[in-house]
Amino acid sequence: MVTSAKPNLFVIGAMKSATSSLHDYLNAHPDIYMSSVKEPCHFVPELGRTKGLEWYMSLFEDGADAVIRGESSVVYTHMPDHPGVADRIAAFAPDARFIYVMRDPVQRAVSHYWHRVRSHRVEENRSPLDAFREENCYLDYSDYALQLEPYLDRFGRDRVHVLTMESMRDNPLAAVSESIRFLGLAPEKLPTAAVQSRRHETPGVVTKKIGWLHRFRHGPLWNRIGPMFPKSIRKMGRKVSEPVAIDRSSVDMTEAIAYAQSQLLPRLERLDTLVQIDQSVWTTLHSCAPAPTSASSHPSV
Numbered sequence: 001m002v003t004s005a006k007p008n009l010f011v012i013g014a015m016k017s018a019t020s021s022l023h024d025y026l027n028a029h030p031d032i033y034m035s036s037v038k039e040p041c042h043f044v045p046e047l048g049r050t051k052g053l054e055w056y057m058s059l060f061e062d063g064a065d066a067v068i069r070g071e072s073s074v075v076y077t078h079m080p081d082h083p084g085v086a087d088r089i090a091a092f093a094p095d096a097r098f099i100y101v102m103r104d105p106v107q108r109a110v111s112h113y114w115h116r117v118r119s120h121r122v123e124e125n126r127s128p129l130d131a132f133r134e135e136n137c138y139l140d141y142s143d144y145a146l147q148l149e150p151y152l153d154r155f156g157r158d159r160v161h162v163l164t165m166e167s168m169r170d171n172p173l174a175a176v177s178e179s180i181r182f183l184g185l186a187p188e189k190l191p192t193a194a195v196q197s198r199r200h201e202t203p204g205v206v207t208k209k210i211g212w213l214h215r216f217r218h219g220p221l222w223n224r225i226g227p228m229f230p231k232s233i234r235k236m237g238r239k240v241s242e243p244v245a246i247d248r249s250s251v252d253m254t255e256a257i258a259y260a261q262s263q264l265l266p267r268l269e270r271l272d273t274l275v276q277i278d279q280s281v282w283t284t285l286h287s288c289a290p291a292p293t294s295a296s297s298h299p300s301v
Contacts, residue, residue, distance in 0.1 A: 005057065005060040005061050005063065005064040005069060006057070006060065006069070006092070006093055007035070007060055007069045007070055007071050007093060007096070008068060008069055008070070008093055008095060008096050008097065009026075009032075009068050009069065009070030009071075009096065009097050009098075009099070009183065010070065010071060010072075010073070010076060010089060010096055010097075010098050010099075011023060011026075011070060011071070011072035011073075011098075011099045011100075011101070012072075012073070012074070012076040012077045012098050012099070012100050012147075012151065013074040013076065013077035013078075013100055013101065013141075013147060014074060014077060014100065014101060014102055014103070014108060014141060014142070014144065014147065015074040015075075015077075015078070015108070015112060015115075015141055016103070016108050016111040016112050016115060017074075017101040017102060017103040017108060017165045018101060018103070018165045018168055018169075019072050019074055019101055020038060020072070021168065021172075022072070022099070022101060022168065022176070022179070023038055023070075023072040024194070025172070025176045025190075025194060025195045026068075026070065026176070026179065026180070028190060028191055028194030028195075029068075029180060029185065029189055029190045030189050031066060031067040031068060031185050031186075031189065032066060032067070032068040032069075032070065032180075032183070032185070033060065033062065033063025033066035033068070033069045033070070034063075034069075034070045034071065034072065035059040035060060035063075035069075035070070035071040035072075036059065036062075037059055037071075038071070038072050038073075039072065039073050039074065039075070040056060040059060040071055040073060041073045041075050041076075042056040042071075042073070043073070043076060043085045043088045043089055043092075044073070044075045044076065044078075044082045044085060046082070047075065047082075059071065067183075067184075067185060068183050068185065076089075077100065077141070077147035077148075078137070078140075078141060078147075079140065079146050079147055079150065080140065080146075081137060081140070083150075085150070086150035086151050086153075086154040086155070087150075087154060090154050090155065096155070096159070097159050097160075097161070097182070097183060098151050098155065098159060098160045098161065099160075099161045099162075099163070099179055099182070100144075100147070100148060100151075100160060100161070100162050100163075101162075101163055101164065101165055101168070102144050102162060102163070102164050102165065102277065103164060103165035103166065103282075104165075104166070104281070104282035104283065104284045104285050105142035105143075105144065105260075105264045105268060105282065105285055106142070106257055106260045106261055106264060106282070106284040106285045107282075107284045108141070108142045109132065109138045109139060109141075109142045109260050109264075110128070110253060110256070110257070110260075110284075112137075112138055112141060112142075113128055113131055113132070113138060113256075116131075117246065127256070128251065128253055128255075128256035129255045129256040129259055131256075132256050132259050132260055132263075133259065138260075139260060139263050139264060139267075142260075142264055142267075143264070143267045143268075144268070144271050145267065145268070145270040145271040145273075145274055146267070148160065148162070148271075148274055148275065149274065152274060157275075160275075161178075161179055161182040162275045162277060163175055163178065163179060164277060164278075164281060166281040166282075167281075172195040172196075173190075173192055173195050176190065176195050177190065257284065257287075261284075261285060261287075264285060265285065268285065
């Protein structure tokens with residue numbers, strides 16, 4: 001095992017905050033090697049995505065000569081669902097540095113919701129308001145103070161760099177250059193053309209599959225028993241398992257946004273005691289919206 005090829009940089013989130021784009025931007029710098037596998041999730045073993053330490057270390061072998069070797073796994077800041085990640089990283093790479101990207105926390109929660117609607121792994125059929133009320137992860141993952149505290153406590157403020165997705169959107173070269181300076185490298189080496197594209201933006205129209213039905217229809221059991229059913233039944237099965245297109249603009253998010261604002265504003269006050277971020281760019285968080293009602297009027301999606 002090539003111990004010198006250990007990662008020393010972790011992009012730890014936040015989910016739905018342009019971490020995939022940042023991963024690519026950093027990788028374009030000649031002194032930085034970012035793993036070809038994004039989201040290896042090695043330090044959250046309960047997810048079952050890691051294939052062991054040898055596999056994890058192999059992700060960085062090609063970057064053995066790089067000054068900075070990094071990976072990006074947003075699940076590293078999914079408190080309280082996955083505690084202890086900062087301690088695991090500290091035991092493995094005590095000199096590590098971290099980058100955490102934040103975006104308007106209400107917009108992040110909304111994007112997270114649509115991500116789960118179109119996901120094959122998660123069955124999200126609730127209205128946005130019901131989902132925000134019933135599933136803690138939507139607002140917890142937007143509680144940036146909650147997510148940052150384990151890293152600040154374990155590694156110190158000088159080892160954790162924070163920035164906003166809005167700064168990357170408005171001036172990506174300046175935002176990425178600041179991150180590169182934090183790593184002790186020369187931002188002048190970064191090709192400016194490398195920061196022009198963005199990845200994984202949620203489309204205006206999302207497609208949703210009935211996950212269990214889609215998996216069943218394409219699984220080995222159906223392959224065996226499917227031919228036994230009449231053609232009309234098979235045709236109906238194909239139809240109901242086809243993706244459903246949902247125009248996001250047709251779904252009224254007003255009450256869900258108001259509820260998220262009411263819950264997140266008090267939490268975000270604590271962020272100011274930890275890091276200096278211009279929260280005025282988070283316009284959805286601070287916009288006026290009617291108070292949420294006790295019952296949801298949204299259709300299920």
